[in-house]
Structures are given as structure tokens and as C-alpha cells.
Amino acid sequence: xDEKERESAPVASMGRRGFLRAGxxxxxxxxxxxxxxxxxxxxxxxxxxxxxxxxxxxxDATPYGLPIHFESDVVRRNVSWLTADTISxxxxxxxxxxxxxxxxxxxxxxxxxSGAIELSKPDYRLMINGLVETPLIFTYEDLERxxxxxxxxxxxxxxxxxxxxxxxxxxxxxxxxxxxxxxxxTGVTLRTLLEEAxxxxxxxxxxxxxxxxxxNGRSIPLEKALDDCLVAFKANGEALRKEHGYPVxxxxxxxxxxxxVKWLRRIEVTDQAVESREETSKYTDTLxxxxxxxxxxxxxxxSVVTSPSPQAPIKxxxxxxxxxxxxxxxxxxxxxxxxxxxxxxxxxxxxxAAPGQPMALTRFYLDHDWDGSxxxxxxxxxxxxxxxxxxxxxxxxxxxxxxIYHNNCIQTWWVKPNGEAENVEIS
Amino acid sequence: MSKFRELVIGTTVLTALGVAPAFxxxxxxxxxxxxxxVAAWDLDVSPDGTGLPVGSGSVxxxxxxxxxxxxxxHGEFAEGVDNWxxxxxxxxxxxxxxxxxxxxxxxPHLSTAFDYVNRSMPFGNAQSLEPDQVYAIVAYxxxxxDLVEDDFVLSNENFTEVVLPNAEGFIVDDRDTxxxxxxxxxxxxxxxxxxxxxTMHAANLDVTPGDAADDAEPAAAAEExxxxxxxxxxxxxxxxxxxxEEATPVEAAAAGVSDDADVIAAGEAVFxxxxxxxxxxxxxxxxxxxxxxxxxGRHAGAVDGFKYSNQMLEAGEGGLVWTPENIxxxxxxxxxxxxxxxxxxxxxxxxxxxxxxIAYIAANGG
Numbered sequence: 040x041d042e043k044e045r046e047s048a049p050v051a052s053m054g055r056r057g058f059l060r061a062g063x064x065x066x067x068x069x070x071x072x073x074x075x076x077x078x079x080x081x082x083x084x085x086x087x088x089x090x091x092x093x094x095x096x097x098x099d100a101t102p103y104g105l106p107i108h109f110e111s112d113v114v115r116r117n118v119s120w121l122t123a124d125t126i127s128x129x130x131x132x133x134x135x136x137x138x139x140x141x142x143x144x145x146x147x148x149x150x151x152x153s154g155a156i157e158l159s160k161p162d163y164r165l166m167i168n169g170l171v172e173t174p175l176i177f178t179y180e181d182l183e184r185x186x187x188x189x190x191x192x193x194x195x196x197x198x199x200x201x202x203x204x205x206x207x208x209x210x211x212x213x214x215x216x217x218x219x220x221x222x223x224x225t226g227v228t229l230r231t232l233l234e235e236a237x238x239x240x241x242x243x244x245x246x247x248x249x250x251x252x253x254x255n256g257r258s259i260p261l262e263k264a265l266d267d268c269l270v271a272f273k274a275n276g277e278a279l280r281k282e283h284g285y286p287v288x289x290x291x292x293x294x295x296x297x298x299x300v301k302w303l304r305r306i307e308v309t310d311q312a313v314e315s316r317e318e319t320s321k322y323t324d325t326l327x328x329x330x331x332x333x334x335x336x337x338x339x340x341x342s343v344v345t346s347p348s349p350q351a352p353i354k355x356x357x358x359x360x361x362x363x364x365x366x367x368x369x370x371x372x373x374x375x376x377x378x379x380x381x382x383x384x385x386x387x388x389x390x391x392a393a394p395g396q397p398m399a400l401t402r403f404y405l406d407h408d409w410d411g412s413x414x415x416x417x418x419x420x421x422x423x424x425x426x427x428x429x430x431x432x433x434x435x436x437x438x439x440x441x442x443i444y445h446n447n448c449i450q451t452w453w454v455k456p457n458g459e460a461e462n463v464e465i466s
Numbered sequence: 467m468s469k470f471r472e473l474v475i476g477t478t479v480l481t482a483l484g485v486a487p488a489f490x491x492x493x494x495x496x497x498x499x500x501x502x503x504v505a506a507w508d509l510d511v512s513p514d515g516t517g518l519p520v521g522s523g524s525v526x527x528x529x530x531x532x533x534x535x536x537x538x539x540h541g542e543f544a545e546g547v548d549n550w551x552x553x554x555x556x557x558x559x560x561x562x563x564x565x566x567x568x569x570x571x572x573x574p575h576l577s578t579a580f581d582y583v584n585r586s587m588p589f590g591n592a593q594s595l596e597p598d599q600v601y602a603i604v605a606y607x608x609x610x611x612d613l614v615e616d617d618f619v620l621s622n623e624n625f626t627e628v629v630l631p632n633a634e635g636f637i638v639d640d641r642d643t644x645x646x647x648x649x650x651x652x653x654x655x656x657x658x659x660x661x662x663x664x665t666m667h668a669a670n671l672d673v674t675p676g677d678a679a680d681d682a683e684p685a686a687a688a689e690e691x692x693x694x695x696x697x698x699x700x701x702x703x704x705x706x707x708x709x710x711e712e713a714t715p716v717e718a719a720a721a722g723v724s725d726d727a728d729v730i731a732a733g734e735a736v737f738x739x740x741x742x743x744x745x746x747x748x749x750x751x752x753x754x755x756x757x758x759x760x761x762x763g764r765h766a767g768a769v770d771g772f773k774y775s776n777q778m779l780e781a782g783e784g785g786l787v788w789t790p791e792n793i794x795x796x797x798x799x800x801x802x803x804x805x806x807x808x809x810x811x812x813x814x815x816x817x818x819x820x821x822x823x824i825a826y827i828a829a830n831g832g
Contacts, residue, residue, distance in 0.1 A: 330635055330637055
């Protein structure tokens with residue numbers, strides 16, 4: 040491995056184009072070596088290296104650790120032209136650089152409507168009101184005393200891949216599919232809290248609302264609220280991060296991310312949907328004839344190859360190649376993922392890292408022997424309801440070109456002989 | 467068995483029974499909410515008018531209230547400044563390419579507009595408006611969309627009589643009937659198509675961050691993707707100027723600005739009311755408001771690339787310099803100090819807050 044390849048830190052400041060060039064160049068150098076014998080003794084082995092001679096950091100050097108600086112390019116990124124201001128905006132999870140299924144909180148995408156607020160546990164209150172026997176107030180400490188559950192779910196923004204409706208736009212799975220994360224949540228079921236207040240028979244919906252200035256609120260049918268919604272205060276074992284709703288957020292498994300209200304402060308049982316801004320003017324799907332679907336809550340089955348991809352080019356030349364990606368479905372568990380390298384003429388069944396879990400990310404791998412020719416790489420998810428991820432053409436056939444939200448189309452990466460990849464549409 | 471469980475069974479949510487960790491009597495946790503507490507937080511308004519406060523407001527009053535509180539982002543005529551949301555227009559565009567979705571062209575319920583303005587606006591100063599002001603703003607928004615005459619007065623009495631043009635434009639999610647039959651076919655695995663052609667390249671568009679043409683505008687549909695559109699064009703010149711115009715701490719202190727860390731920290735909290743529109747510190751650029759690097763000691767209306775109101779430009783030409791005293795007076799009463807300027811901010815009431823926020827700005831390159 041040459042010097043340029045080993046020192047990955049400077050890559051972060053090079054910008055994507057420079058990164059791709061450097062990657063391709065390094066790939067070309069290494070490709071020749073391939074499986075062959077080493078040309079000479081490797082100084083990394085034959086010479087005593089500083090880390091093998093001197094001492095490293097002591098414990099407590101970083102009481103709460105960050106990833107080592109070599110990984111400094113594995114960060115959330117935003118697309119500045121998307122929104123007016125970062126305070127009401129979104130960024131993207133670096134899924135191209137992650138593996139497994141759990142998204143670390145520190146790089147899990149953020150979406151704020153009035154900025155990420157600081158709300159302490161002592162200042163936290165949760166109100167249940169409306170059509171209940173007893174309107175109640177809970178403190179954070181109260182929530183910790185209810186029977187607790189731990190469950191893993193994906194959260195996908197309804198707008199994920201939305202920029203791709205009009206055509207191939209953004210070069211990178213982080214940008215095309217990074218409005219998603221997958222965490223292990225700990226908390227109390229919403230059902231438990233509603234039971235404590237006692238839902239009146241005329242209650243048909245719950246309206247959930249956050250404590251930030253946007254006062255973001257969504258109406259959820261009572262059936263869903265009682266089924267699997269979770270009032271969560273831990274993610275991946277630790278407190279929620281500020282940007283994910285510390286100290287308490289709602290989880291609405293399998294349903295669009297906007298409903299997962301952060302800084303949850305109020306749950307109102309109602310007899311009708313409130314039809315708030317976020318469930319009428321936004322997060323509704325306009326069809327070709329100008330009518331719009333509302334209450335499109337479920338996130339349909341979807342998948343994407345995260346590597347190789349535009350931000351994760353092939354650098355090692357021909358031979359063994361791990362094609363990997365993520366699959367998920369809001370309707371249930373992923374049953375199978377198919378991968379093609381020829382634009383959909385022939386598909387192979389990928390290997391799932393673990394059996395699909397309901398409404399959680401599934402990691403897939405296809406172990407491929409790359410001959411160095413160009414590839415049109417796609418993945419196709421199938422869930423346990425039999426839903427098969429559609430092509431973009433199939434979706435446009437039904438919904439037209441203005442739908443934007445809920446774009447779960449099959450994604451295509453054109454991988455060139457030099458290992459670089461580009462976001463394309465194909466026939 | 468609790469009453470609740472009977473209700474649940476009655477509503478056929480049987481799957482839920484296997485999910486709950488324990489299904490017992492009430493835990494007795496929490497406390498009863500007081501009526502005043504519920505009243506303070508339960509502000510949402512539904513399409514049938516449930517939740518509307520008593521009040522009224524005219525188009526005429528709304529025009530002024532809108533101008534003071536909303537127009538900086540949404541434009542004097544609700545047409546939208548830069549790429550902040552347009553609130554008026556777009557009638558008949560929903561089946562066109564690039565539809566313009568506004569309160570008039572798209573929103574199904576007037577209650578949504580009232581509810582959103584009442585709970586979530588103005589941006590950075592939410593829940594600062596009185597009910598009559600909200601009624602007036604909503605009346606003005608109806609007028610801006612040519613839906614009422616200029617003598618219209620909206621109130622809780624006549625609210626539900628207003629029907630928006632696209633009220634019937636929505637259907638409940640029909641994917642299960644329309645899409646599932648199409649998307650649950652047995653998938654093809656071999657010989658699925660004869661040929662494959664690339665029909666579009668993302669590289670041709672060149673809108674990916676990190677590319678040389680980072681600021682390129684996206685294809686039309688993308689803007690609508692986000693709840694809040696699009697950055698005003700930022701000026702590189704402003705950022706460069708920032709590095710040359712920084713007031714040194716010495717100058718700031720000499721000018722009567724506190725350099726006490728506690729005061730600066732307090733000012734950081736106050737600045738949250740400003741930062742939706744104003745940026746300060748390293749790399750700060752113009753946004754809805756001008757960037758504030760070097761503001762102390764600068765002439766009014768002098769940041770390159772920012773579109774000031776004529777009034778602010780005239781004030782600067784007339785010699786107005788942003789000394790701490792003048793900033794203080796401006797923040798105390800923005801509309802009084804520079805009448806008809808574009809800043810949609812009511813001002814800071816407390817002198818301590820004003821001093822603190824000036825200290826914070828000074829300490830951060832202002």
C-alpha cells in the first residue's frame with residue numbers, strides 16, 4: 040500500500056473530485072499488484088514503526104471518544120441549495136462509508152424545522168390531553184418508571200431520494216439515500232402512556248407535537264399509536280443526541296420520519312386529524328392529474344447499493360469485489376435482495392448479513408468477481424408481504440413527475456472500468 | 467382488566483396485545499394536568515374550527531402586521547423573497563410541470579394556515595402574535611390569493627365559511643389498491659430485458675456538493691422536496707470582507723461593549739432570536755439579513771451584496787454608523803429607529819439583553 044493510500048486524512052479537504060482522482064490513481068497502482076507476490080519486503084513489516092515502539096494515549100485522553108481522525112470524511116453533509124437556511128434544513132447520513140445496520144448517532148442525518156434545541160431533563164414535561172379520562176403530565180423521571188422496551192427501527196424521511204424524481208441528480212448514495220438512519224431505541228410504548236391516561240371511546244387519533252419553536256405536529260391513527268409507537272429516550276444505548284430530540288422523541292416504526300416528533304412534549308387524543316401544515320402542504324404526494332395523496336405514511340420497500348457508489352469507487356482493480364448495501368421496508372421485514380450488474384438483464388440473490396427484522400435496516404452483500412468491465416449496478420428489495428421494489432419508470436407510470444415524496448425506486452450506479460461510479464438512469 | 471383493554475379489543479387492535487410489555491392496572495405515575503397547563507399548550511386548530519381562539523382581524527390590519535412580521539422572508543405580497551416559501555399564487559398549476567404550491571393553490575384547509583402562523587411563526591419569534599394579529603395575517607393571505615376583497619374581516623365566527631380552492635384536491639393514500647397489485651408481481655431474475663441504455667447522467671447536471679459548480683441550481687422538482695426552500699444567493703465578497711473588517715476586542719471594549727464572558731454567554735442565548743436571519747463569526751455570509759462581521763463601527767446599509775431597503779440605504783448615506791449606542795437604539799425599536807426598514811423583528815425589550823447581544827456580536831467578529 041503506498042503512502043497516498045495509507046494517509047487518508049488529507050482526503051477530507053480535497054473535495055469529491057480530487058478524492059475520486061486520488062482514489063482512481065491509487066487503485067490503478069495497486070491493481071497491478073493484485074493477487075501477485077509482493078515485489079519486495081514491505082517496510083511496514085520489516086521496519087519498526089513508531090506505533091510499535093513508542094506509547095499511545097492513556098485512558099481518559101478522550102472521556103467520550105470520537106472516531107479516529109483518519110475517518111474524518113465520514114460525516115453528515117448537506118446540500119446547500121436545498122433549503123433557505125441550515126436552521127430549517129436537512130443533512131445526509133454517510134451511508135456510503137458505513138457497514139452493518141446500526142447508524143451511529145453522531146453521523147445520523149438531521150432534519151430540523153426551527154433548529155436543534157437544548158431541552159434538559161429537569162425542564163422536560165410530557166402532556167397527554169384531549170379525549171382521555173385524566174389529562175396527565177409526566178416528567179422525564181416518570182417515564183423512566185414505566186415498563187421499558189428496546190427495539191431497532193429505521194427512520195426514513197419521506198423526501199429521501201425525492202431529488203431524483205425529475206432525473207438522476209446527485210452523485211453519491213449519501214445524497215440520494217442518506218435521509219435514513221437505523222437505531223436501537225429504548226423507551227416506553229405509547230400504548231402504555233395512553234393507557235395510563237385512559238383513552239375515551241370517541242378517541243380515534245393522536246396528535247403528537249414537539250417542544251421546539253416549529254411546534255411540529257402530526258396526526259397518527261389511534262390504531263398505530265396503540266400498535267407499535269415508542270416514546271424513546273435512549274438510542275444505541277445512550278441518551279438521544281440533541282439533534283435527534285433529546286431528551287425524548289417518538290418512534291413511529293415504518294412510517295415517514297416527519298411523524299417521529301422530536302422533543303416530544305404533547306400527545307392529544309382527538310376524534311379527527313388536525314391536518315397540520317406538515318400533513319397537508321408538505322408530505323403529500325401530488326399525482327399527474329393535480330390531485331394529491333394525503334396520509335401516505337408507510338415507507339415502501341427500498342434498497343440501495345452503498346458500495347461501490349459515486350463516493351465509494353472501486354480502488355482495488357479486478358477480482359474479488361464486495362457489493363454491499365441496505366434494504367428496508369415499512370411494511371415488514373426484508374425477505375430478499377436482488378442485485379444486478381448488467382442494468383437488470385440478470386439478477387442474483389444477495390446474501391443478507393442477518394435475517395430481515397421488521398421495519399429495520401437489513402445489510403446485504405454480493406460477493407462478485409469483477410472483470411474490470413463497466414457495470415450498471417442496481418439492487419431490488421423484496422419484503423415479507425411480497426412487495427417488490429419498483430423501477431423509477433414504474434413509479435412515474437403511476438404517480439407522474441411531481442410526486443417527490445416516497446420515491447422508493449431502484450437506483451442505478453454506472454461503474455466505469457476505472458472503478459469510478461456515477462448516478463445514472465437507464466432504459 | 468382495565469376499561470382501556472376493552473376499548474382496544476372493541477376497536478380491533480388485536481395485534482397490539484402481543485406488543486405491550488405488561489398489561490396491568492394503571493401505574494399511578496405522573497400527575498393530573500391543570501386546565502391552565504392544557505390551555506397553554508393545546509393550541510392546535512382543526513379544519514372544523516376546533517381550537518380557534520376568539521378574535522378577528524381585517525385585511526387592512528393584516529397587511530401592516532404581515533409587512534412587519536412576515537414580509538422579510540415571504541415578501542410584501544406573500545410572493546416569497548429569494549427562495550423562502552411563496553404563500554400566494556400558483557392557481558391551476560398543480561397538474562403542470564413544477565407546480566407552485568401555495569396557501570391559495572394547494573392548501574386544503576384555512577385552519578392549517580391559522581394554526582401554523584399561530585404556533586410556529588414568525589420564524590425565530592414563534593408564538594409572539596396575539597390572536598387578532600393571526601386572524602389579520604390570515605385574512606391578508608386570503609386577500610393576497612385573490613380569495614377575499616380588501617374590506618374582508620376574518621374572525622372565529624366566519625372562519626369555517628371560507629373554503630380554499632384545493633379543498634377537494636386530496637385523496638387518502640390509495641397505494642394499497644393502486645400500487646400493490648403492480649408491485650407484488652413475481653420478480654424477473656433472468657433474461658429480463660434485451661438491451662440497456664443510459665438515458666441520463668447526474669454528472670451532466672452537476673449539482674452534487676463538493677463539485678466545482680456547487681452553487682448550481684437543481685432541476686425544478688428538487689426545491690419542493692424540502693419543507694423550507696432555498697438559500698438566498700450568498701456573496702463570496704461578504705465572506706472576504708468579514709476577515710478584513712473584524713473589530714478587535716480592544717476597539718469593542720473602548721466603545722463601551724462588555725467583554726465579560728458571562729455577558730457574552732448571555733448574549734449568545736439572546737442571539738438565538740437573531741440567528742435565523744443574521745450570521746456572525748468566521749465564514750459568516752449574508753442570509754435573510756446581512757452578515758454581522760464588522761458591523762460595529764460600520765455605516766448602515768454597507769454590506770456588499772445585501773439587498774437593503776431604500777430606507778436603510780438612505781440612513782447609511784445620511785451618516786448613520788452602527789455604534790454600540792445606535793445598535794442599542796435600533797434593537798430597542800427597529801421600526802422606530804429606521805422607519806420602514808426591512809427587518810421583521812419586533813425588538814428587544816430588556817436593556818440587559820441588548821447589551822449582552824451586542825457584546826456577543828462584538829466577541830464574534832462583529
